[in-house]
Amino acid sequence: MKTPRYDDLGQRVTDCCGTYSTYFDATLVCKKCYHAVPIGQGDGNEFKEGVTADAYFAAAFSQEGA
Ligand SMILES: [Zn+2]
Numbered sequence: 001m002k003t004p005r006y007d008d009l010g011q012r013v014t015d016c017c018g019t020y021s022t023y024f025d026a027t028l029v030c031k032k033c034y035h036a037v038p039i040g041q042g043d044g045n046e047f048k049e050g051v052t053a054d055a056y057f058a059a060a061f062s063q064e065g066a
Contacts, residue, residue, distance in 0.1 A: 006064035009059050014042045 005018045013019055015034040021042035028038050040046035049055055 003038075004046075004048075006048045009056050009063075010048035011044060012041055012048070013045035013054055 002015055005013050005015060007013050007018075012039045014021055014030040014032075016035055016037065017030050019030060019032045021028050021037050022031050023029075024034070027036050028039055028040065029035060030043070040044060044053070046048055047053060
């Protein structure tokens with residue numbers, strides 16, 4: 001099994017490119033290579049152990065203002 005990849009704040013990103021994903025019709029695809037990825041990779045639904053969605057987005061928004 002591959003080690004899951006995460007961004008700096010702990011959100012799961014795509015295994016292929018280490019970036020975020022988006023829906024293309026009903027298929028979740030990597031934003032960089034456009035290959036289909038499993039739900040949870042880069043879609044904002046999966047986080048590193050110990051990181052909650054609330055903590056992640058609070059940290060992300062506080063960085064935006066910096
Ligand atoms: Zn990719």
